[in-house]
Amino acid sequence: GNSVTQMEGPVTLSEEAFLTINCTYTATGYPSLFWYVQYPGEGLQLLLKATKADDKGSNKGFEATYRKETTSFHLEKGSVQVSDSAVYFCALNPYGFQKLVFGTGTRLLVSP
């Protein structure tokens, strides 16, 4: 089956610290991979995506690389800001389907 596993949160960091949120997946075929971010009281925003092995998605200083050999799509940012505090969801879309499979989400708290 298809599934996504994310690290448990919350992740608590000081401003300007380096961020890694781990995501691993199980899927048949070649899924597309996504990171979505949800700020308090809002819907989900697509943060970045990768559609094939070794693709690197990037946006707003965040990056993630599609690693087929380790079935991973870890989210990284070199220097977090207080405004990055949110819940981050890793997700996959099995090729040819219309169903996003989400991880459980990781809450990030950044303090000044």
Add this chain to the structure above:
Amino acid sequence: DTEVTQTPKHLVMGMTNKKSLKCEQHMGHRAMYWYKQKAKKPPELMFVYSYEKLSINESVPSRFSPECPNSSLLNLHLHALQPEDSALYLCASSQENEAGEQFFGPGTRLTVL
């Protein structure tokens, strides 16, 4: 226009009320989705419409009734809901392409009394 809009933003209803949630997108997407999200959980898929036809119903109770009047609009009709149906209801849309990314609206916060 690259956004999905949802109305209302908040809704409080009694268990005997009938209400509707509305969703609109003008990105030319041909697939639209309803999700339910409980606190501290990921979204759960409820329905998928593809080319204005219902393609996926994730065994949702009949008190939730989706409708897709045209390719830009998606409604969710609510009737005889239970308090446990209180949640954030999210609408999303997508192209029919390889990547399959979905674009979400801001959601309707529903409270059932």
